[in-house]
Amino acid sequence: MLGGDDVDAVTRAVLTASRLLVAVSARSLSVVEERVTLPQFRMLVVLSTRGATKLVALAELLHVAPSTAMRMVDRLIAAGLADRQTNPADRRETLLRLTGEGRHTVREVMARRRADLAEIVKRLDPGQRVELIEALTAFNEAGGEPPAPADDPEYHPLGWADAELERGA
Numbered sequence: 001m002l003g004g005d006d007v008d009a010v011t012r013a014v015l016t017a018s019r020l021l022v023a024v025s026a027r028s029l030s031v032v033e034e035r036v037t038l039p040q041f042r043m044l045v046v047l048s049t050r051g052a053t054k055l056v057a058l059a060e061l062l063h064v065a066p067s068t069a070m071r072m073v074d075r076l077i078a079a080g081l082a083d084r085q086t087n088p089a090d091r092r093e094t095l096l097r098l099t100g101e102g103r104h105t106v107r108e109v110m111a112r113r114r115a116d117l118a119e120i121v122k123r124l125d126p127g128q129r130v131e132l133i134e135a136l137t138a139f140n141e142a143g144g145e146p147p148a149p150a151d152d153p154e155y156h157p158l159g160w161a162d163a164e165l166e167r168g169a
Helices: 007-029 038-050 055-062 066-078 100-122 126-143 160-166
Strands: 082-086 094-098
Touching (some): 038 055, 038 066
C-alpha cells in the first residue's frame, strides 16, 4: 500500500486516470467524428455554455487566433451546427451561436460521455465510490476547478484549461 505522501505515486495515478478520461472523451466523440473535429467540438461546447459570442471572444476562449476561429466557424456553419446573427445591441457586430442541430450534437456527445463514465463508476464498490468522491473533490479544489452542479444532468464542463474560462479569466 502506498502512502499518501508519495507525490510521484499520486502523480502517476492521476496521469493514468487522465488517460482513461481522455479515452472516454474520445469515444464519446466517435458518434460525430465524421462531422466534427475535437477542436470544433470544443467550440460547440463553448457556444453551448456561453451562448451567442463574438468571434474575437470565441478565439480568446479557445486560445486560437481569430483567423483559426473563423475557419472553424465557417466549417461548423457549413455543417449546419452554428450560425451568425447580427448583435441586436450593436448592429456592427456579428455573434456566433449554435443551431438546434449544434445543441443536439453537444447533448448527444455529453450524454454518451456521462453514460460511459457511469459504467466505469458502477464497477466500484460503494466504499470506493465514496473515497473517489472525496479524492476527486480534494483534487479539483487543489486545482481551482469549480464543482459540477449536482442538479444539472446535462452539465458539461469544457475541459482542459477551460476552467479558467468559466471563472472569467
